[in-house]
Amino acid sequence: MVENPLWVALIVGAVLMFITLTGMAYMTWFERKVLARFQDRLGPTRTGPFGLMQPLADAVKLLGKEDLVPASADKWVFLLAPIIIFMTAIVGVSVIPFGGEISIFGFELNLFAADVNVGALVILALGSVGVYGIILGAFASANRFSLLGGLRAAAQVISYEMVLALSLVGVFMLAGSLSLREILVAQQDNLVFDVFGLSISLPNWFILSQPIAFVVYIIAAVAETNRAPFDLPEAESELVAGFHTEYSGFRFSLYFLGEYINMIVISLFAATLFLGGTDGPFAQDIWGLGVLYLLAKAVLFLFFYVWLRATLPRFRFDQLMGIAWKVLLPIALLNVLFTAFVRLISNGEITVPGWAWLIVAGVAIGALLLSLAGERTRSDHSRPAAQAGD
């Protein structure tokens, strides 16, 4: 474990928090702009050049609103809930490694607040605690729509958290560590293939060795952050605003902040785990380039979030649960099994003849197709009108 002195860690943490909050503010601007382009509009233009002052205007507006507490609400829980979701969201940034050792003004310091040796699990744990912000806020509001949103959030987060964790197991196996810094280091090697005498060198990013895990992770991460098309806890067409129906002013904006910071943390996390984090061409040579690479990869994920929101309609709740338990969970488990197998073989602990590979691959693909086909026929049977309407 690599450590900063305590005071350095505190300063780095404070700077990271400041950057994250600013990033969150401009994430809302980014989302509105991109969404507007998808819908053939311009988005915010009036506040400053390209509407860049819009987040400031929003913040002032939200601060100026009245902080209402419903008369029948459970007051202390109602006041506590938004703080939980905001706190847990922002702590997640502290374990993301933004780079190795650098020297500023003669000080040697590491570009992360803390290198926890179970860093990846810390982010998962923070996500699972953060859901209390939703559940308790929904319960304390004494509102049926809020309660329904909270129930949905509870079921959704429990299901998708498991999928999220299982999708990462393959990465942990390949990296041999739960520390995000060591996962980053493991991805800085080169992956060299010899194809017909031609030597191909690829970066050892885990998206190349764990593509299935990557896809499962992306889907589960969208559900875990309650974003469209999995935003059922706040489905406005059914539940008014879901769990935050009764919140106003700055308490509402804490929920808002929490959601966007969660997105940023999950994107940075995904970039670190699957896309090599700070790795990239010349990242070792030029100072500061690594951080830019990491941020660029995170923005790629954030754009993907907005793209999904602009494109896909919301799922039904039973579809949401069905995807998690019947599709993603078996795929993630198979991926873990397969990765463990490959790991054992590459370590030379077991040897397998070539024909056995074909059988294994055939059985795996067959099982997958069968389960998908079974899923298809069942859903057709239960919804005959889905085909008929044209």
Added chain:
Amino acid sequence: MDWASLAFYLIATVCVLSAAGVVISPNPVHSAIFLILCFLNIAATFVLLGAEFLAVAQVIVYTGAILVLLLFVLMLVDTEKLPDFHTGQPVQRVVGLILGLILLLEIGAAIVARSIEGQPGSASRAEVEAVGGNTQALGRVLYDDNLLAFISVSLVLTVAVIGAIVLALPDRVRGTNKQRGTGTINLGHPVGADGTPLALPQVRGEAPIPPMAPGTLRPVGADRRIVMVSDPDTYNTVGQHEEPLPDLGDDDASRRSLAGRQGEGTR
């Protein structure tokens, strides 16, 4: 006193106080919140002991999953209708007090017998460092040394979950076409709530629907085709008759029932 022990006493104090809050608080949801606080502080104690993996596992499993489920149930239950456990019978109070005292004495005796310092475990710090940290050490103990026990426990837990699902299944899913005592309103199978069969107009090209015995249910889609309205003036039966059926006249009742069956189809 060094920083570690100061932190420990702070954490332990909050932990004990929140545990007391679980018992004292009259509102079950507040009890659950205190329990969350208690679990988080236990995780913090694990961190102080250098067991980061256990700490995170504690947060993910207990705080993140089990208590969410508990709150899930609490939100579905009307808390006003729960039995009030703070105003129980005198007998319950006395028995509870005695049992609590016995438990306290047992724990006290255990602490005194082993001395408050605590005993070192079977693995030393050097041994743990040799395999690369406590996460790796825990993995070796669970998946190498005690693999059989671990798998057996997993199997038992899986069986328990399946058993719980089977027990919780409603009758109509477990049995086959069980007849139920009461009729329900169902647009596809028009039996009124009182059991009187509704008059159904006949759709051309289909056998007339025999009236059902009062209070019976028919499995969905048994011998009816679903009718979709794709155009206000022509009706299509799904998949089987592609050609539009001739018009059914302006009988309002037939329109209504067709619309009803369309509702059944899109449900």
